[in-house]
Amino acid sequence: MTTMHKTTPQTGFDLAAVPTGLFIGGTWRPGSTGQRIDVIDPSTGAAIAAVADASVEDAMVAVQAATDAGTGWAATAPRKRSEILRRCFELMVERKDMLAQLISLENGKALSDAQGEVAYAAEFFRWFAEEAVRLNGEISTAPSGANKIIVQHQPIGVAVLVTPWNFPAAMATRKIAPALAAGCTCVLKPATETPLTAYALAALFAEAGVPDGVVNVITTGRSGPVVSAMLHDPRVRKLSFTGSTEVGRRLLHEAADTVISCSMELGGNAPFIVFDDADLDAAIEGAMIAKMRNGGEACTAANRFYVQGGIAEAFSQRLAERMGAMQVGPGYEAATQCGPLINQGAVDRIAGLIDDASSRGAKVLTGGRPLDRQGFYFPPTVIAGVAGDATIMQEEIFGPVAAIATFASEDEVIAAANATEYGLIAYVYTRDLARGLRVSERLESGMVGLNRGIVSDPAAPFGGVKQSGLGREGAHHGILEFCETKYIAVSWG
Structure with a gap:
């Protein structure tokens, strides 16, 4: 040995x-x-x-x-x-x-x-x-x-x-x-x-x-x-x-x-869909789990947030408050809520994704720049008003960044959610069970978290569709x- x-x-x-x-x-x-x-x-x-x-x-x-x-x-x-x-x-x-x-x-x-x-x-x-x-x-x-x-x-x-x-x-x-x-x-x-x-x-x-x-x-x-x-x-x-x-x-x-x-x-490119009738408190809690588990370095991490227009501003502000308040530091320190990324390449890549989204009109609500300290740190970041053609909406982020876009109708958001080669997991928040199940069936995804921010369970079949x-x-x-x-x-x- x-x-x-x-x-x-x-x-x-x-x-x-x-x-x-x-x-x-x-x-x-x-x-x-x-x-x-x-x-x-x-x-x-x-x-x-x-x-x-x-x-x-x-x-x-x-x-x-x-x-x-x-x-x-x-x-x-x-x-x-x-x-x-x-x-x-x-x-x-x-x-x-x-x-x-x-x-x-x-x-x-x-x-x-x-x-x-x-x-x-x-x-x-x-x-x-x-x-x-x-x-x-x-x-x-x-x-x-x-x-x-x-x-x-x-x-x-x-x-x-x-x-x-x-x-x-x-x-x-x-x-x-x-x-x-x-x-x-x-x-x-x-x-x-x-x-x-x-x-x-x-x-x-x-x-x-x-x-x-x-x-x-x-x-x-x-x-x-x-x-x-x-x-x-x-x-x-x-x-x-x-x-x-x-x-x-x-x-x-x-x-x-x-x-x-x-x-x-x-890989994954998980959509996190929040309808106007969703329980906002539950949606925020679910978003924190789906986005920030393992600091966002997970294939199941929420990648693209689609929030219906009537609730978009409130959701974005509250998510920014929660993520901006997280304690960043070495993972092995008890107070740490968000540790470093795996290496410097990951930090540089995420910074580039945010720069690209910002150049297309998105607004950083919290975070947005690498931390100037020893180690590979990027702060929890929320960026709103992200264009559909931004690179951050096309690629797996693999970090503590929530990219938010708005939508108007059910058909619109399903089309946007399915417009990717990936299909691992999706998240849906709505109080309307019929709509939740209807949308879940239409999403091209191997797994769906319906009013839940985590689905992984050894007793459940884990896997995706498409690529x-x-x-x-x-x-x-x-x-x-x-x-x-x-x-x-x-x-x-």
């Missing part, structure tokens, strides 16, 4: 307890390149650790370890797998404070958000511990009466899991838990911005009783070649990816060469993503 023996002066958190080597076949090892990848604290811009840098050869060793463990894990009784997953849940709950601090350190998110992420991440193990023993098949009689039709769900095999930096615990467990519940083994490649959480979880899973080789974790500065090599290995049968649509498209091309089953949770992805995570759907359906025709009697 390779560690960086350092206690961060800001928090007193001892990083010596966090492994930083590759986790392959139940053992910790350095990468064969001999190189290391720095992990940066976004709150200061300083390196706090360095993790192993895997080569293509290391990735092939990880695939071999997953393959070697596959037969035994698939044959493990569902109840046994369930108990191991349940123990993973219990240990995550026991270590929730440590994991939250670690997430805040390497990701920058406010500690309260990090604590919420750990609770959410752990729930995937509790949910799929229960699903592991309920992977039911079917039996029926063929319409001709000639035979019986038996349908089974079998583990698909070795799965490559690629996760982003914005939810380093939850995006990993949302994939690992259903894979293990189905009887699959996996190789996890977390983002190099936030690898420490993944390695801490790997150690926790081993302590919980996950057999050697069932979960392997590798970090690499050569993501393209490493992931490509794994996808072209015939032993790999599944890819589950969360990240940008641009990268998702490239991975789909790669996976096509060997016809690998793909689950893709890609926001393929497949679903969570619910019973999530375990089926890691299964092959086998049909057996049999006659008896």
Whole structure:
């Protein structure tokens, strides 16, 4: 186990307890390149650790370890797998404070958000511990009466899991838990911005009783070649990816060469629609959650606010007051409500989006400029009167910026909301239930929050339409993503 023996002066958190080597076949090892990848604290811009840098050869060793463990894990009784997953849940709950601090350190998110992420991440193990023993098949009689039709769900095999930096615990467990519940083994490649959480979880899973080789974790500065090599290995049968649509498209091309089953949770451009008859207090509370959870660095974050004319001014002013009053600072400080962005590039990009919108007539109500301090900080920002052709209405913001436009009619706002290649999630606020359900059905979105600012739940199918992805995570759907359906025709009697 390779560690960086350092206690961060800001928090007193001892990083010596966090492994930083590759986790392959139940053992910790350095990468064969001999190189290391720095992990940066976004709150200061300083390196706090360095993790192993895997080569293509290391990735092939990880695939071999997953393959070697596959037969035994698939044959493990569902109840046994369930108990191991349940123990993973219990240990995550026991270590929730440590994991939250670690997430805040390497990701920058406010500690309260990090604590919420750990609770959410752990729930995937509790949910799929229960699903592991309920992977039911079917039996029926063929319409001709000639035979019986038996349908089974079998583990698909070795799965490559690629996760982003914005939810380093939850995006990993949302994939690992259903894979293990189905009887699959996996190789996890977390983002190099936030690898420490993944390695801490790997150690926790081993302590919980996950057999050697069932979960392997590798970090690499050569993501393209490493992931490509794994996808072209015939032993790999599944890819589950969360990240940008641009990268998702490239991975789909790669996976096509060997016809690998793909689950893709890609980008979003979520509309947040507020009708004149909405409960304004509820809409503001929902907006704060939908926009500012994780500081806006979430694929589910409200991106485009469409507010009907009669309530637009009141909504905009109140949202600006709430967001402008948020405490900005290092994520691991208890008083912080909005932490830093992940890196300087994110700060520069968001500043450019606001400049573009302002040049087209939009008005900044609060925030609007990067903070002049150490670290990667951008204040919570509200910008109103945003033109439909502004770049900020076309691209995923991924930061603490609420862009507000007004609308007059139901048909108008639905057309505007659907005028995007994305379709992950939408939010609708209205007191009229009939209208709320009608609009929800017409929105081209995989998920809708109707009078709710958050929809994520391990018991619900998470995923999008159009270029926001393929497949679903969570619910019973999530375990089926890691299964092959086998049909057996049999006659008896």
